Amino acid sequence: MSVPKIEMRDVTKAFGGNKVLDGVNLTIEPGESMAIIGQSGSGKSVSLKCILGLVQPDRGSILVDGEEVVGTRGAAMTRIRSKFGLLFQGSALFDSLPVWRNVTFGLTRGRNREPAKMRMIAQENLERVGLDARVLNLRPSELSGGMQKRVALARAIAPRPEIIFFDEPTTGLDPIRADVINDLIVSLVDDLGVTALTITHDMASARKIAHRVAMLYQGRIIWRGPRDRLYDSGNPYVDQFVQGRAVGPIS
């Protein structure tokens, strides 16, 4: 078997007396698209930050291509992070910069390097997300929320990361625009052959984007399975959550 792209082993994290992760185990294979679902406050973002090396777990191990992330700093962590692309929840574009510089930000680290080449790279990545050259010189605030998401997607893929993290990719979009973004994510993941990890409470998005879904509850992964089992999991916690019922084992 190949080495998993990402492996979380018994990851535990508390903030003061609040035990947020209580032994999370999760394996994501190369080329796989995984979604973590769970209630607000269930620790989805904390799990993501642990993988990114932004939060240090109290216990456990996180391996990326077999390399330990926990406790890794400096140049070694920078090298691991160079494999990552991230689509933030609120798009997080810089409004002081035109679209093309936003898209190439990860390549130039904010410096104005080789503008002609960077504009070409921006244009190529914008085309991949269905935007044409007319947006290159616009400011993000001149775009709709759906277009801003596309620009943020173009920025996430521009450095050709091996792993892309999608943090609530459909938040703030109407259901139709959300579905357009879901479709785009599916085709980008397929075309670029990347590994993807999405955290979301949008079930339609999880079902569309992910090959497999894992549910976090009380600090543990209580269910994992293929996306077409999400509504047929046989797990009362998953059932209640995906159907959005107020009554059930989750109080």
Ligand SMILES: Nc1ncnc2c1ncn2[C@@H]1O[C@H](COP(=O)(O)OP(=O)(O)OP(=O)(O)O)[C@@H](O)[C@H]1O
């Ligand atoms: N830096 C921190 N310091 C203290 N507590 C934190 C910190 N980061 C997260 N928490 C706590 O950890 C818990 C889980 O938060 P997290 O943001 O991971 O939830 P989530 O599942 O991503 O929720 P949402 O869907 O609302 O984004 C919350 O109770 C939160 O208050």
